[in-house]
Amino acid sequence: MSDTNKQLRVSKIRDGTVIDHLAAGQALNVLAILGIDGSGGEGVSIGMNVPSDRLARKDIVKVEGRELSQSEVDVLSVISPEATINIVRDYEVVEKKRVERPEEVTGVVSCPNRNCITNADEPVVSRFEVLSDGLRCGYCGDIVREGEVAENLDVS
Ligand code: CTP
Ligand code: ZN
Incomplete structure (x- = not known):
């Protein structure tokens, strides 16, 4: 198997939001805070304790068919200040933003x-x-x- 295949833990998504660089162990809290429980029918993938360049281990959450706004994701800063948000359209990352601490x-x-x-x-x-x-x-x-x-x- 090539290195790329070995590293591919969670599939790429076509359209939606990738919440990356979450502190390890926070993925389920992130879904709870965002009120995402799958009942809306959206595809949700979770990677927990995934090896990362920037952090020793990270969690990652991918939500398909939904673009989360800055204000929706900013609340995540209280549990994961390093989180990055990637908006994906047609498989491409079209916007990358950091969570910002709300007041x-x-x-x-x-x-x-x-x-x-x-x-x-x-x-x-x-x-x-x-x-x-x-x-x-x-x-x-x-x-x-x-x-x-x-x-x-x-x-x-
Ligand atoms: N991603 C995805 N589906 C896509 C495109 C990207 O799930 N169609 C995910 C990637 O797997 C990665 C994140 O979105 O976890 C950010 O993608 P990208 O910016 O291409 O990766 P990096 O350059 O490694 O991101 P960063 O610099 O933020 O670490
Ligand atoms: Zn009180």
Whole structure:
């Protein structure tokens, strides 16, 4: 087998979005945050712990037939700041962008403070201010540090 064949883990897609250079282990969180569960009928491929030049190991997610916008992907920066987004049309990458840290994220992360209003049985949507190394709850001020975001996702 040629080197190219050995390296081809996940097939190329014709049209859609490739979310590349995800921190290893984050692929399923990415799908949960984006609300992609296959129920829309779109093709979804996932590579986990794939060898990478830039990172030791990476995850990769390919969504067919759907071009994700900058604002849709920016929320991924809280779990994977190195992620790159490739928009693919007719097998060619026509746009490559980095995720950018949004000023705030709403409805994606749950507050670790059990006494926070967002954890009471009230119709309050969580809202966090994005800091350089974590998130601050807009209601109680509790901090979710960068490494703790993945375990505090509220995406069900
Ligand atoms: N890709 C894909 N289907 C296509 C084209 C590209 O799944 N029709 C994937 C590639 O497998 C790669 C990503 O999209 O994981 C980016 O493609 P490309 O820019 O061609 O690769 P690189 O130059 O290696 O990207 P980077 O510089 O971002 O590492
Ligand atoms: Zn709170």
